[in-house]
Amino acid sequence: MSDSFESILDESISALQAGIPVEEILAEAPEYAAQLRPLLFAATVLADPNPRLVPEERKSALRAVYMQQVAELPAVAAPTFSQKTQAVFRIIRRRLTPKAVLSDLATVIVTVALTLLMSLLLLSYVAQTALPGDFLYSLKRSSEAVQLSLTFGAARRAGLAETFNQRRLAEIEQLIQQNRAAVVDFRGILETKGENLWIIAGQTVFLPTDVILEGQPQEGDEVEVIGFLRTNEVLVADTISVVK
CATH class of the missing domain: 2.40.50.140 (Nucleic acid-binding proteins)
Structure with missing residues (x-):
C-alpha cells in the first residue's frame, strides 16, 4: 500500500471520528472511494463503544478482516502535482463554504469575547485595592x-x-x-x-x-x-x- 493512500486513509478515519458522514468523506477522494468504503464502514463498527451492539468477539473478527483488506489493497501510484493541487482546492472549498466560515467566525468571536470578559473580571478584582493615582x-x-x-x-x-x-x-x-x-x-x-x-x-x-x-x-x-x-x-x- 502506498504512502499516499495511507495518508488519505488516515485523514479519512480522522474525519470519520470527527463526525463527518462516510459518503461525504468518499466524495472528497473519489479516486479511492472503492478502496476506502469497506475500510471506513469497518472502522465505524470497530469504533462503536456499545458492547451490546458490537460484542468484543465481533470487533476482533472485524479488526482481522480490516487488517487483511488493508494488506491486500493494490498499490496506488503516487499522486501527480495536478492531483495534489485538486485535493488542496477541495479542502479549501470545503472550509470556505458559508456554513464553515460562519462556524469558524462564531468560534473566534466567542473565544475572544470570553477571553476579554475573563481578563476584565480579573483586572476588576485586582483593581479593588487600587488608590487614586494608581494605574488601575x-x-x-x-x-x-x-x-x-x-x-x-x-x-x-x-x-x-x-x-x-x-x-x-x-x-x-x-x-x-x-x-x-x-x-x-x-x-x-x-x-x-x-x-x-x-x-x-x-x-x-x-x-x-x-x-x-x-x-x-x-x-x-x-x-x-x-x-x-x-x-x-x-x-x-x-x-x-x-x-x-
Whole structure:
C-alpha cells in the first residue's frame, strides 16, 4: 500500500471520528472511494463503544478482516502535482463554504469575547485595592459606575453610592498613611465652616483663593469635594458643590 493512500486513509478515519458522514468523506477522494468504503464502514463498527451492539468477539473478527483488506489493497501510484493541487482546492472549498466560515467566525468571536470578559473580571478584582493615582484606579471607578447603572431602586442605588463614598474616604486615609499625593473626591456633611479651613466628613479641607464654590454651601449641607491631597496631609479643595 502506498504512502499516499495511507495518508488519505488516515485523514479519512480522522474525519470519520470527527463526525463527518462516510459518503461525504468518499466524495472528497473519489479516486479511492472503492478502496476506502469497506475500510471506513469497518472502522465505524470497530469504533462503536456499545458492547451490546458490537460484542468484543465481533470487533476482533472485524479488526482481522480490516487488517487483511488493508494488506491486500493494490498499490496506488503516487499522486501527480495536478492531483495534489485538486485535493488542496477541495479542502479549501470545503472550509470556505458559508456554513464553515460562519462556524469558524462564531468560534473566534466567542473565544475572544470570553477571553476579554475573563481578563476584565480579573483586572476588576485586582483593581479593588487600587488608590487614586494608581494605574488601575480608573478601572476601579469604571467598575463602580457600571454597578451603579445596573442597580435598580432609589434606595439600593443610594446605599451603593454611600458604600462607594466610604471607599473614597478610606482611600484618603490610606494615601495619608503612605504620604502620597493624588487628586481625590468625596461627599460628606459640611460640619465646620471657617474662613479658609472647612471640616467635611471629618476631613480638614483648605480653601485657596481660587476655589470654586457651587450652591453657597452652609454648615449641615451635604457637599461634594474635588481636590488635591498633598504629601504634607493637606487637602486643598478645587471645587466644593452642594449635593441636591
